[in-house]
Amino acid sequence: MFEQIRAWLNGKRDYFRGVAIYIETSNDKSLAEVLAQGPNEYRKRRLYKELFALYEKLKVASDANKLAQSANKSAPNELPYHTLAAKAKVIQNNDTPVNPELYESCKREADIEYKKVMNKRAVLFSMADSEGFEDPNTEAKINDRSKLAIDIVTGYQKISDLYDRVNFVKSHGHLPDQGGIGEKEYISLPDHLVKLRLDNARKAYNKIKAKERTPKRVVLMQKHEENIKRLEEQWKSLKASLNL
DSSP, X not given: OHHHHHHHHHTTOOHHHHHHHHHHHOOOHHHXXXXXXXXOHHHHHHHHHHHHHHHHHHHHHHHHHHHHHHTTSSXXXXXXXXXXXXXXXXXXSSOOOSSHHHHHHHHHHHHHHHXXXXXHHHHHHXXXXXXXXXXXXXXXXXXXXXXXXXXXXXXXXXXHHHHHHHHHHHHXXXXXXXXXXXXXXXXXXXXXXXXXXXXXXXXXXXXHHTSOOOHHHHHHHHHHHHHHHHHHHHHHHHHHHHTO
């Protein structure tokens, strides 16, 4: 049915053929009756929406099924995890990151997620082990493997995105949605607020410093460092002018 829906989406999208596919795959009899009344703008859009949503669901299930089937193979060389491993390996070259601290934080987060998914993958393979006296293909065991396989497939995409972020940070020195570090703040700050803002920036920095170094916290710490440096220069200049 997955191939039929894909063919319909990529083809001329004959309305009544689409309705027939929907009726065959859906338990929503009331909507099926509405769609069976014939095409109009609303029903065409609704039919496309329903079949596309079903296609996306079946696609994830199809990928998960391939992964589950590969659990019985001794060398699953076509699994997506090889692509992820390649990404991780490419990152490990001799180029110096523009922002080492942020790079290491992003890399650590990606590596941790990678290990989690690889552990799930190992569990999946052990669940599909055909050795022993019990049948590994009972309905209950297949359902258990399917859920785990879907988690792994979605995990692959998340990890892929995380390693893409690592590569971006390595070259640019900031997160993809960050827009750079060291934004100009406090340029027009009144003299009587300089010391107060400096103290607040130091407190905020120390508070974050005591926590785990996630990428977002590293960004905030570096932002506070920039601000503290700038405010210290302002405060030093102000004290000199006032002979304090």
